[in-house]
Amino acid sequence: MSNKVSTIGVLTSGGDAPGMNAAIRAVVRTAIANGLKVKGIRRGYSGLLEEDIIDMDASSVSDIIQRGGTILYTARCLEFKTPEGQQKGAEICRKHGIDGLVVIGGDGSFQGARKLANLGINTVALPGTIDLDIACTDYTIGFDTAVNTAMEAIDKVRDTSTSHERCSIIEVMGRNAGYIALWCGIANGAEDILITERYDHDEAKIIENIKHSRSIGKKHHIIVNAEGIGDSNGMAKRIEAATGMETRATIIGHIQRGGSPTCIDRVYASEMGAYAVDLLCKGESNRVVGYRSGGLVDYDIQEALEMQKDIDQYLYDVSRTLSRSLQS
Ligand SMILES: Nc1ncnc2c1ncn2[C@@H]1O[C@H](COP(=O)(O)OP(=O)(O)OP(=O)(O)O)[C@@H](O)[C@H]1O
Ligand SMILES: O=P(O)(O)OC[C@H]1O[C@](O)(CO)[C@@H](O)[C@@H]1O
Ligand SMILES: [Mg+2]
Numbered sequence: 001m002s003n004k005v006s007t008i009g010v011l012t013s014g015g016d017a018p019g020m021n022a023a024i025r026a027v028v029r030t031a032i033a034n035g036l037k038v039k040g041i042r043r044g045y046s047g048l049l050e051e052d053i054i055d056m057d058a059s060s061v062s063d064i065i066q067r068g069g070t071i072l073y074t075a076r077c078l079e080f081k082t083p084e085g086q087q088k089g090a091e092i093c094r095k096h097g098i099d100g101l102v103v104i105g106g107d108g109s110f111q112g113a114r115k116l117a118n119l120g121i122n123t124v125a126l127p128g129t130i131d132l133d134i135a136c137t138d139y140t141i142g143f144d145t146a147v148n149t150a151m152e153a154i155d156k157v158r159d160t161s162t163s164h165e166r167c168s169i170i171e172v173m174g175r176n177a178g179y180i181a182l183w184c185g186i187a188n189g190a191e192d193i194l195i196t197e198r199y200d201h202d203e204a205k206i207i208e209n210i211k212h213s214r215s216i217g218k219k220h221h222i223i224v225n226a227e228g229i230g231d232s233n234g235m236a237k238r239i240e241a242a243t244g245m246e247t248r249a250t251i252i253g254h255i256q257r258g259g260s261p262t263c264i265d266r267v268y269a270s271e272m273g274a275y276a277v278d279l280l281c282k283g284e285s286n287r288v289v290g291y292r293s294g295g296l297v298d299y300d301i302q303e304a305l306e307m308q309k310d311i312d313q314y315l316y317d318v319s320r321t322l323s324r325s326l327q328s
Contacts, residue, residue, distance in 0.1 A: 004283030005100035005122055007037040009053070009093060012070040013044035013077075013105035013112065016257055017128045017142025019265030020070040020104055025061035026273025027102050032058050034281055039098055043073045044105070045080035045112050048089045053096055065266055068145070068258045074105075080112050090119035100280035102273070104128040104141070107305065110288060114301040117286035124276040125288045125301060126269075130257055133177035135307035136299050137290030141272065144264040146173070146256045147183045153252050154188040154224065161220040167210055167239055167247040169223045171232040173256045178311060180256070181226035186319050191221045193319050196228030197311045203235070207242045209324075214245060221245065271296060 008031045012020050024040070031038045040060070042052040054060075064071050079085040093101060093116070100122045103113040106129035117123040127134040130146035150172045161168040174180040178195025185193030191213055192206055210221045225232050232249035240247040261269070272289050275296050279287055288304040290297050299307075 003034055003036060003281045005036065005280050007039060007097045008100040008102060008277060008280060009039045009041050009096070009098035010056075010072070010102045011041035011044050011048065011104070012072050012074045012128065013103060013109035014074065015106065015129060016068075016070045016074050017130050017140070018068045018145035018257070018259055018261035019141040019269035020128050021061075021064040021067050022261060022266045022269035023104050023126055023128065023141055023273040024070065024072060025065055026270040027277055028056050028061045029058055030274040030277040034277065036100075036277075036281075037097070039096060040072050044075040044109070045077040045085070045089060046075040047073070048092055049077065049079055049085060051092055051096075065270075066260050068260055070104075076108075086112070086115040086119060090116055090121050093121045100124075102126065102276045102280070106131065106140075107134060110301055110305055114286060114305070117301065122280055122283070122285035124279050124284065124298075126272045126276055127288065127290065128269075130180070131174050131177050132179040133175060133309070134290070134304070135309035136288055136297075136304035137292060139268055139291035141265060141269045142257070142261070143179065145259060145261045147180050147187075148262055149256050149259055150180055150184045150252055151187045153255065154184055154190075154222070157250050158188065158220060158222055161222060161248075164246060165219050167221040167223065167236075167243070167245045169225050169232045169236050169239070169247065169249045171225045171227060171230065171249065171251040173227050173252070176228040178226040178228065181224050182311060182316065182319060185224040186315070186322065188222060188224065189322070190224040191218070191323055192223040193323060194223065194225045194229050195311060195316075196226045198316060199226075199229050203238060207239060210239065210243045210245060214243070
């Protein structure tokens with residue numbers, strides 16, 4: 001079957017995520033294997049509007065699969081949210097002969113991808129975000145690395161927290177989603193896990209938990225707090241005042257976005273990158289690639305953006321049971 005596209009453009013947009021390089025590499029090499037040309041668009045939609053576009057060949061993506069960040073750089077671009085910006089972006093694609101585009105980013109980037117698809121540029125989006133906040137997929141590029149980085153950081157905080165017999169509140173990223181917090185909370189054996197989707201703002205209950213932990217001889221109290229709840233420093237002051245237990249807040253921050261991707265992020269990102277090119281070769285457009293029930297799937301972008309996602313209730317219940325098992 002002949003390819004429906006001849007030149008593929010690839011860009012990364014929104015927050016970077018470990019594994020984006022593996023996805024770029026897969027897009028470039030799969031396209032070349034299919035006899036296509038590839039152009040890298042640097043700095044996301046900003047770079048598209050500035051025509052920051054480079055030719056890519058197989059060697060352009062050598063020695064990157066193990067690297068965090070994105071060799072194409074990334075950006076958030078306000079101008080691209082306007083119809084004029086989107087029109088200009090589509091014209092620039094046409095000017096550079098880009099008739100197939102792979103956008104690697106989060107839900108915001110998908111909105112831009114959908115607009116370009118509607119303007120006639122065959123576009124496929126890949127979920128690249130540490131937040132895991134994309135409803136159509138159980139996996140997003142970067143989540144696995146980020147959650148492992150956060151887990152290792154929390155283990156380290158726990159050591160010092162135990163030595164000083166302190167309470168530690170550790171704030172993890174995730175924007176409005178609590179996936180990183182929930183997974184770390186379980187993986188780190190936290191005493192309290194506060195996630196945006198379930199938090200009831202009952203600080204008195206947390207304070208009671210801490211007092212109870214102390215009364216049964218626990219040497220530390222680890223609270224994993226989601227970025228969407230925030231206020232970790234304020235919470236630390238209030239908890240210390242109410243319990244008398246020395247309390248420190250640690251906001252892990254952007255370290256969670258960097259670092260060498262895990263094996264899962266390298267392999268799934270590679271598979272998704274190849275799949276995106278396969279879709280474009282078949283003439284598909286306006287699709288998002290996802291990972292569900294052990295395999296790759298793809299959806300209409302609009303349909304994907306309308307899907308709702310919630311924390312897995314069973315996993316949440318398990319987290320509660322395990323963190324409370326020493327409490328009355
Ligand atoms: N409604 C929209 N229409 C067109 N483009 C959009 C729209 N929303 C966002 N974008 C583009 O996508 C870019 C990235 O969006 P956003 O900042 O929401 O990050 P994201 O892709 O969701 O990734 P992450 O949440 O992981 O940082 C925006 O800066 C903008 O250029
Ligand atoms: O790097 P910035 O622009 O401060 O964005 C931070 C946000 O990006 C993410 O790291 C990824 O979406 C979120 O977890 C966080 O809220
Ligand atoms: Mg987002």
